[in-house]
Amino acid sequence: MHLYLSSSSPLNSAYSTSDNRLTYHVTSPFQLVSLTSTIERIVPNYQPIAEIDFHKIRSTIIRYQGREISAGDFFTKGILGSLGSHRAFTGPDGKSYVWKFRNNEPELFVNDGSKTPVAHFHRRHRGFFSKSRPASLEIFPVGQHMMDLIIVTFVYIAKLREDRKKRARAAASSGGAS
Secondary structure, three states: EEEEEOOOOOOEEEEEOOOOOEEEEEEEOOOOOEEEEEEEEEEOOOOEEEEEEEEOOOOEEEEEEEEEEEHHOOOOEOOOOOOOOOOOOOOOOOOOOOEEEEEEEEEEEEOOOOOOOOEEEEEOOOOEEEOEOEEEEEOOOOHHHHHHHHHHHHHHHHHHHHHHHHHHHHHHHHOOOO
């Protein structure tokens, strides 16, 4: 299933199916000190499903399924620890899943060595040399039992990706000096 984003930002988008049925809505209004993303499921009935409070100094907080948990407790980091970009979590089926960045596009896999794909984010293409297409999150059949959780973890990963890109631009504009 492809969920098409209404904008290139996963943090501020409506997520719709190929037949234009609005499925999820994510809003992240700008705040000076922190950022809160609110994730809502639209079908079959409107329901807020999660909030993520991103903080620069203290730990990010994820509110999901009536629980409030720090991102550090929700996710485990890959083999490179805090230097790595992989983030693993446990699904409702007790299996481990891991988000990885490949070609700057987040991909979710079953974390059992099988490399079974669960979800893949496709960046928007403007169509200069190929057909234009909106940004989308593709969720494979193996992940459809936990779509809410995939959306919540994807929003978190998208914010990490955005922050990493900002740091890289800042380093490049300052000549790499710290």
